[in-house]
Amino acid sequence: MNKFTQFLPILQWGRTYSRAALFNDTVAAVIVTIMLIPQSLAYALLAGLPPEAGIYASIAPIVLYAIFGTSRALAVGPVAVVSLLTASSIAQIADQGTAGYAVAALTLAFLSGVFLVLLGVLRLGFLANFLSHPVIAGFITASGILIGTSQLKHILGVNAQGHTLPEMLMSIFSQLDQINGITVALGTFATAFLFWARGNLKPLMQRLRAGPLVPDLVAKGGPVFAVLATTLAVWAWDLADRGVSIVGDVPQSLPPFTVPGLSTELVGALLMPAILISVIGFVESVSVAQTLAAKKRQRIDPDQELIGLGAANLGAAFSGGFPVTGGFSRSMVNFDAGAETPAAGIFTAMGLAIAAIALTPLVYFLPKATLAATIIVAVLSLVDLSILKKTWIYSRADFVAVATTIFLTLGAGVEVGVASGVAISVVLHLYKTSKPHVAEVGLVPGTQHFRNINRHDVETVSSLVTLRVDESLYFVNARFLEDLIQNRVTEGCAIRDVVLMFSAVNEVDYSALESLEAINARLIDMGVGLHLSEVKGPVMDRLGRSHFLEKMNGDVFLSQFDAWNRLIEAR
Structure with missing residues (x-):
């Protein structure tokens, strides 16, 4: 049974499901559903797909994550950054609005799902650690700027193009004479209202003493009010005939069964973008899941999270969606609304399914400018340029990584930004560990420290x-220690013993072992003894499997104080 519960977490929380949990999950589902209807439509627009794809991508994936995921509050579905990556990846393969574009989106979700499940089965969740937090912060900040800029064309009513910030801005400026004033008015109203609603709607309802649940429902329903107001305006005054771009017909149905394209050419073109989307999506999702779990002293399993997210993406691939992950805003709303188990996600999926069947005709006159305003307000919270100042003060190397990631993402596109972020993270790690901190130490008077x-x-x-030595020794930094000892010992002839204090060394790989052997050989030639102190058990076990300890011209001491006393007495 334990094996099943490990891979099917639903069997754990499902056995103890209570009426109280049912009530709390239902309330949370109602609030999240209200928020997700306009948000899902908006993210489909951002991904370059029909609006119904956003709702489809929020139904099956949520249910599958509830079965396989380990977070009690994570809400899975389309998110801004992944939607942007989807649009950027597919635009190079097919034209927006074509059948090939939709098939490519399904294939991208399928490949992402397969990759995530494979990582989870092989327990390789640690690979996400190769993306440093500063690089992730830089990429998300740049993505937020790109997403916000990309939606200005809908606010202005122009047909601007481009995938980088310079391309977008140049395209918008070249069409300023084609701006639709009515569209600008609708978009400006929606944006201003959404900004106001974020911080003022809930306090207003509380002052009106509307009850404990109503303020939350009204506050989270801010986008719904914007949708209703602008849709009614377009319908009442026939604004669609005056150049206002609207959503139009949305199929009134449950998610269809779809099949991703698996041609060699298409898979080859989308494989790398799928991997990048998977890594970015997993890092964002697991960060949110861990944050929420810590608030209730719960835990998540990162490897099982890979399987949960992979299943969600596979569900999107076969139900007319596109790549999904755990979203910060929807997850926080789900958590704050009182969700206790993943069943809240299942109830949310049921609410969205009802909306897909019954409510889609109501969005026919919904202006795209309102959806763009929803995206802009949502993604501006992602932009954190203060990370540049923080890293500049704390670590210049991290500042270079953040600045480079932001610059390349804005100037060359999101795919280049993600790839450069991964490369920078790895290079930064190798650079930092290639020159380990090695301190020459002495005895603090009157102590053993x-x-x-x-x-x-x-x-x-x-x-x-x-x-x-304040770093594990491996092939990247092994030579550094050789050179340091060589330079230190040749400074004068008074040195008779060298002790390497290994209290911070967790591993010595074979390249480092060869360096230690080379150091020992050189010190023997100089008549200098090489000793080790405070060696950890696993490191000692590995050294014991080699001939190094036998050939070492010195001893291994349990503590540095023992080495100090013994070697001073011997001399």
Whole structure:
């Protein structure tokens, strides 16, 4: 049974499901459904797909995640960054509005789902750690700017194109003479109202003493009010005949069964974008899931999260959707609304299914400018340019990584930005570990503690040098330690012993072992003893499987204080 519950978390929370949980999950589902209807339509627009694709992508994926996912509050569906990546990836393959474009979106979701499930089955969730937080923050900030800029064409009523910030701005400026004033008025009203509603609608309802649930429902329904107001305006005054772009016909049906395209050419073109979308989506989703889980002292399994997200994307691929992941805003709303189990997601899917059947005719006159306003208001919370100042103050290397990621994402496109972010993260890690911090330490008077001679007033002995290695040793930094010891020992002839303090060393790979052997051989030629202290058990076990300890011209000490006493006495 444990094996089944590991891969089917629904069996864990489902056995203890209560009436209280049912009530809380239902209330949360109502609130989230109200928010998701306009949001799903908007993200489909951002992805370059028909509006119904956004609703379809929010039904089957939510249900599948509830079965396979481990987070109690994560809400899965279309999100801004993944929608932008979807549009950017497919635009290079097919023209927007064609059948080939929709098939490519299904294929992208399918490949992403397969990749995520494969990572989960192989327990490779740790690979997401290769994207550093500063790089992720830089990419998301740049993506927020790109997304907001890309929606200006709908606010202005022009047909601008482009995938990079310069291309978008140049295209918009070249069509300023074609701006539709009515569309601008609708878009400006919707944007201003949504900004106002975010911070003022709930307090207003509370002042009116509307009850405990009504303020939340009304506040989360801000986009719905904007949709209703602008849709009624377009219908009442025939604004569609005056150049206002509207959503138009939306199929009145449940998600259809769809089949992704699996031609070699299409898969080859979308494989790398699918991997990038998977990594970005997983990092965003697992961050949100861990944050929410910590608030209730719960835990999530990152590897099982991969399987849950993979199943959700496979569901999207076979139900007319596009790539999905766990969204921050919808998950926070789900959590704040009191969701206790993933059943809230299932109830949300049921609400969206009802909307897909019964409510889609009502959005015929919905102006695209309102959907664009919904996206702009949602993504501006992603933009955090303060990360540049923070990293500049704290770490110049991280600042370079953030600035480069932002610059490349804005100037060369999201795919280049993601790829460069991954590359920068790996290079940054290798750079930092290639020059490990190695401190020469001495004895703090009156204690058994050793500290950096450049930071503390400590005792030293001219014949003894102790180097504390503050990093695991592997092929990237092994030579660095060789050169450092070589330079230190040749400074004078008084040195008779070198002690490597390994208290912070968690691993020594074979390249580092060869470097240690080379260091030992050189010190033997110089008549200098090489010793180790405070070696951790796993490291000692591995060294014991080699001939290094037998050939070492010195001893291994349990503590640095023992080494200090023994070597001073011996000399």
